[in-house]
Amino acid sequence: MNLRSLPDRKPFLTAALALVTLAALVAAAISAEPRAKDLFGTKKLPAVVPAQSFGFYSKGCFAGGVALPMEGPTWEVMRPSRNRRWGHPAMIALIEKLSRDAGADGWPGLLVGDVSQPRGGPMMTGHASHQIGLDADIWLTPMPKRPLSMAQRESMSATLMVDEKTHLVKDALWTPAHTRLLKRAASYPEVERILVNPGIKKELCDTVTGDRSWLRKIRPFWGHDYHFHMRIGCQPGSPGCKGQEATPADDG
Numbered sequence: 001m002n003l004r005s006l007p008d009r010k011p012f013l014t015a016a017l018a019l020v021t022l023a024a025l026v027a028a029a030i031s032a033e034p035r036a037k038d039l040f041g042t043k044k045l046p047a048v049v050p051a052q053s054f055g056f057y058s059k060g061c062f063a064g065g066v067a068l069p070m071e072g073p074t075w076e077v078m079r080p081s082r083n084r085r086w087g088h089p090a091m092i093a094l095i096e097k098l099s100r101d102a103g104a105d106g107w108p109g110l111l112v113g114d115v116s117q118p119r120g121g122p123m124m125t126g127h128a129s130h131q132i133g134l135d136a137d138i139w140l141t142p143m144p145k146r147p148l149s150m151a152q153r154e155s156m157s158a159t160l161m162v163d164e165k166t167h168l169v170k171d172a173l174w175t176p177a178h179t180r181l182l183k184r185a186a187s188y189p190e191v192e193r194i195l196v197n198p199g200i201k202k203e204l205c206d207t208v209t210g211d212r213s214w215l216r217k218i219r220p221f222w223g224h225d226y227h228f229h230m231r232i233g234c235q236p237g238s239p240g241c242k243g244q245e246a247t248p249a250d251d252g
């Protein structure tokens with residue numbers, strides 16, 4: 001190395017060093033900007049304030065949520081490790097109420113899938129909605145007589161009610177009790193929509209006699225072949241909650 005050339009190169013080296021430092025700082029700032037789903041997906045507990053939903057079902061969050069207990073006499077939470085059993089208190093109360101009412105209809109108890117994360121928001125995996133504490137997935141499998149262990153609730157596979165080829169409900173699996181469960185869920189005024197696989201909607205349209213007004217709330221949506229999705233409207237005290245248009249008046 002020619003030592004004499006060093007002083008001449010110093011300004012250049014200093015500038016290069018400054019540039020590299022700046023680039024590193026910018027990169028750090030970008031990577032430090034947290035993604036919403038990381039932010040919400042890692043919160044273990046809700047914010048302790050009055051219950052309030054913000055935004056829309058597929059873009060929002062909520063505060064003051066409560067958790068559905070892991071189990072009650074008439075329900076069990078499935079996939080408990082996901083910690084998605086949180087919701088607006090009205091939603092959680094409604095799941096418990098449905099589980100009791102369904103029992104009276106001959107459905108032995110609810111297997112409850114995802115509700116929301118402790119503060120809602122987007123999730124690391126699955127679901128576009130379920131963000132404001134007003135959506136819940138309920139399995140179309142009745143609660144077994146023997147209590148499920150936590151390990152079983154993680155691993156037990158769901159029953160697909162719809163044939164993947166014909167897109168029709170599997171006759172051997174669908175029972176009048178399934179229909180009664182959906183009718184009961186649709187009967188609550190706060191429930192605005194129930195999402196089911198199109199095959200299930202067709203089954204109901206083909207078989208329900210008498211009062212068909214509740215079919216208006218049953219909406220066909222891809223997936224939803226082992227669970228149904230119950231959505232309630234914005235609750236009082238949530239001025240920032242964006243509602244959804246009412247479903248058409250006919251049976252859809």
Ligand SMILES: [Zn+2]
Pocket residue numbers: 127130135136137228229230
């Ligand atoms: Zn859902």
